[in-house]
Amino acid sequence: MTEEHDLVGFCCEELEDAVSSDPTDALIEHDSGLILLNLGERTEDGETGVVLATIRFCPFCGTEIQTDEDVEAALGDVEIVE
Numbered sequence: 001m002t003e004e005h006d007l008v009g010f011c012c013e014e015l016e017d018a019v020s021s022d023p024t025d026a027l028i029e030h031d032s033g034l035i036l037l038n039l040g041e042r043t044e045d046g047e048t049g050v051v052l053a054t055i056r057f058c059p060f061c062g063t064e065i066q067t068d069e070d071v072e073a074a075l076g077d078v079e080i081v082e
């Protein structure tokens, strides 16, 4: 069941339940395999974008789910608004 998620292994059921491919959810599994935290929409210069942040540790159990190297390797695919 988790075969598709070999880049990011889910450490616990809470995380697996919380992560979604729906971009409006709080935790998103990006196409790159990264798990991103959705900080909500922000409008700047008339354009509305979703602010995403990378997370390294599971917010539920504290397990490291992706390393800095994982994040950097995948970041080319992700638009991060700081």
Ligand SMILES: [Zn+2]
Residues within 6 Å of the ligand: 010, 011, 012, 015, 058, 059, 060, 061, 062, 063
């Ligand atoms: Zn966890």
